[in-house]
Amino acid sequence: MTLAYPIASNAAHPARLxxxxxxxxxxxxxxxxxxxxxxxxxxxGPVYGHETVREGDHDLTxxxxxxxxxxxxxxxxxVLDEDGRGVPNTLxxxxxxxxxxxYIHVRDQHPAPLDPNFTGAGRAHSDGEGxxxxxxxxxxxxxxxxxxxAWRPAHxxxxxxxxxxxxxxxxxxxxxxxxxxxxxxxxxxxxxEKARARMVSSFDLENTQPEWALCYRFDIVxxxxxxxxxxxx
Amino acid sequence: MPDNKAxxxxxxxxxxxxxxxxLTSNGKYDWNDAFTNNLVTADTTGERIRxxxxxxDGDGQPVPDCMxxxxxxxxxxxFADPKDKRALPNAKFxxxxxxxxxxxxDYAFDTIKPGHVPDPDGKPxxxxxxxxxxxxxxxxxxxxxxxxxxxxxxxxxxxxxxxxPDRRATLIARRxxxxxxxxxxxxxxxxxxxxxxxxxx
Numbered sequence: 001m002t003l004a005y006p007i008a009s010n011a012a013h014p015a016r017l018x019x020x021x022x023x024x025x026x027x028x029x030x031x032x033x034x035x036x037x038x039x040x041x042x043x044x045g046p047v048y049g050h051e052t053v054r055e056g057d058h059d060l061t062x063x064x065x066x067x068x069x070x071x072x073x074x075x076x077x078x079v080l081d082e083d084g085r086g087v088p089n090t091l092x093x094x095x096x097x098x099x100x101x102x103y104i105h106v107r108d109q110h111p112a113p114l115d116p117n118f119t120g121a122g123r124a125h126s127d128g129e130g131x132x133x134x135x136x137x138x139x140x141x142x143x144x145x146x147x148x149x150a151w152r153p154a155h156x157x158x159x160x161x162x163x164x165x166x167x168x169x170x171x172x173x174x175x176x177x178x179x180x181x182x183x184x185x186x187x188x189x190x191x192x193e194k195a196r197a198r199m200v201s202s203f204d205l206e207n208t209q210p211e212w213a214l215c216y217r218f219d220i221v222x223x224x225x226x227x228x229x230x231x232x233x
Numbered sequence: 234m235p236d237n238k239a240x241x242x243x244x245x246x247x248x249x250x251x252x253x254x255x256l257t258s259n260g261k262y263d264w265n266d267a268f269t270n271n272l273v274t275a276d277t278t279g280e281r282i283r284x285x286x287x288x289x290d291g292d293g294q295p296v297p298d299c300m301x302x303x304x305x306x307x308x309x310x311x312f313a314d315p316k317d318k319r320a321l322p323n324a325k326f327x328x329x330x331x332x333x334x335x336x337x338x339d340y341a342f343d344t345i346k347p348g349h350v351p352d353p354d355g356k357p358x359x360x361x362x363x364x365x366x367x368x369x370x371x372x373x374x375x376x377x378x379x380x381x382x383x384x385x386x387x388x389x390x391x392x393x394x395x396x397x398p399d400r401r402a403t404l405i406a407r408r409x410x411x412x413x414x415x416x417x418x419x420x421x422x423x424x425x426x427x428x429x430x431x432x433x434x
Contacts, residue, residue, distance in 0.1 A: 007433055013245045014372040021247075023370030026291035027423045031400075033433040036392055039352050041363055042434050044314035046304060046329035052267045063263075082240050093267065095255030104262065105251035107298075121255035121264045157249060159256065164316070165304045165363055166434055170374065172246040189372050190244040198243050221242045 004227035005038060005166045009082060012195040020185030022146055038166060045164040048091045049125055058124040060096075060136040068118035070099025070137035074207065074215040075173070079130045079160060081224035086130025093159040094122045094134060101140030101154075110142050135213070141180060153180040153187060162222035173218045174200045245374070248367040250298050257300060257333030270332035272303075272344040274325040279308025279345035281414040284362070284379060284406055287338045290370075291424030295338025299368040301421075303330045303342055303379070305361075310348030346381065346415075352391045359386035359393065366421060375431040379419050380405045396430050403429045 016028035061067055075094075079087040097103045097120065100112035104120060118137065126132045139154050155172040162168065174187065178200075181187055190196045201218040208215040254262035273281060284303075288296040306312050307326045311319050314328075332340045349357040362379040380387050382405045387393055393401055406417035422428050 005434075009242050010433070012242050016371065016373055016375075018372055021370070021372065024372060025370075026294075027296070027368060027370035029375065029428060029431050030291070030424050031428050031430075033431050034395055035433045036395055037353050038434060039358060039392070040312065040317060040350050041304070041306065041358070041361065044304075044312040044316050046327065047314050048267065048327075048329075054265075080240065082242060084238060084240060091267070093255060095252060097251075103251040103254070105254050106261075108251055119254065119263050121258075121262075123267060157246075157252065157255070159248075164314075165365070168302075168365060168374070169243060169245060170248050170367060171243055172249075186246060186372070189246075195241055195244050198241060199246065221240045223242055225239070 002227040003043070003081070003163055003224045005043075005164070005223045006225065007035065009223050012190070012192065014189035014191070018185065018189040021189055042166050043164050045167065046161060048161065049089045052091055053123050053125050058122055058134050060118065060120065060122045060134065063119055064117040066117045068098065068115050068137050070115075072135070072213040073138050074133065074135055074209065074213050075156065075201065075218055076131070076133040076204075076207065076215065077218040077220065079126045079132060079162070079220045079222065081163065081222055083225050086126070087162055087222060088126055088128045088130050090126050090130070090161050092124050092126065092132050094136075094156050096120045096136065096156040097139040097142055099137045099140050101142030112140070112142070138175070146185060151180050151183070153178040153184050158220065160220055160222060163224050167222040167224050169220070169222055171199060171220070175216065176200055176203055245372060247369060247372050248300060250369040252300060252367075253298075253333055257331060259333065268329065268331035270330050270340070270342045272327065272330045272342065277307070277326045277345055279348075281343070282346050283341055283343050283414060283416045284419050285339070285341035285416060286406075286419040286421060288334050288340065288366070288368075288421045289338065289423065293425065295334075296368055296423065297334055297336050297338050299334040299338070299340070299366065301332050301334070301340050302365045302367070303344070304328055304363040305344065306347040306350050308345050308348050310350045349386070356391060357386065359384050359390035361390075361392070366423070371423075375423070376434050377421075377429055377431050378404055381417055382407050383415075400430050403427065
């Protein structure tokens with residue numbers, strides 16, 4: 001099967017220049033992007049499977065001597081293409097703040113405590129059906145300097161590869177019902193309400209583990225459609 | 234099961250300022266890197282080259298919190314991806330690299346000169362490396378291509394031909410003087426008069 005990547009699908013993405021998010025002002029292109037046909041270079045992509053992920057890399061709560069503080073959660077879901085086909089054996093990388101809203105990055109100066117038992121980085125590959133799972137703690141909201149009293153809604157950064165270099169995606173997973181949504185220019189840089197909703201995980205009671213951890217489901221839809229749909233019917 | 238019912242894709246969000254400990258830790262954090270900026274393995278054939286440069290914003294200031302990823306064919310023009318049905322002479326050449334810019338906005342990749350890859354009509358493209366650029370202040374990564382100024386094939390490249398002539402130079406890395414493995418300079422301007430050409434793919 002051959003996949004095609006219609007550029008119309010890119011309409012779901014934020015505009016590169018989104019004035020509410022001030023850092024875009026000097027980092028977004030001012031000249032038109034050039035549209036081109038996809039060649040083999042664009043239609044192929046890095047293939048990384050099991051060998052890239054060490055045992056336990058998907059569990060951010062067991063990387064240190066003790067357990068991190070905060071609310072333990074399971075985050076899982078399917079990586080799909082635009083036809084709903086699972087994307088198997090693809091690499092997912094995540095990074096996030098700790099339960100207090102503090103990143104271990106040296107440049108994070110938020111006066112909230114670091115957790116010696118939490119790095120905040122994880123890695124997993126999707127299984128044969130495109131399913132993935134992480135165990136972590138729920139990240140806290142944190143302030144940033146974009147505007148007066150600016151706070152980021154709690155989020156987990158996701159980096160996903162998919163079927164080709166064209167399907168590469170870096171995004172953020174949010175938590176349902178966050179009161180900071182209306183005020184966050186990064187979240188609202190996605191102007192279509194339905195597209196915005198696709199960045200919000202759903203609470204998953206069915207896969208919540210009793211006496212242990214709440215579960216959130218986050219399906220990720222990457223670019224890619226069957227180029228010859230008639231053959232598959 | 235696929236239902237061939239079109240779904241909207243998950244929108245992109247910025248990589249933010251704090252990705253380094255998870256994606257480009259480079260020994261500075263308690264985490265390992267899945268990828269490095271050195272693509273050359275012991276069994277890699279082809280001409281070793283280094284691509285290096287600096288990333289600038291619209292004010293001409295260096296961008297110290299940028300992540301760059303490259304994807305390229307091996308010296309025979311073949312990709313380490315089963316979707317490329319041709320033989321893979323460099324079995325261990327993965328063709329993918331990742332590099333974070335340093336405090337000066339500088340980056341470098343050690344790799345090999347890629348071979349010719351056909352365009353959709355079967356015509357050879359000039360040797361090129363795909364580049365994706367991520368940073369705080371970028372809600373969606375930018376795609377561009379790196380060509381090499383030593384290649385006569387640039388003149389007939391079908392993708393370069395799409396680019397207005399006065400902007401083509403932004404896609405062409407310049408061979409730096411010196412002995413040893415060739416070094417090519419490729420600065421990236423996210424915005425402004427010298428803005429690098431970015432592609433909508």
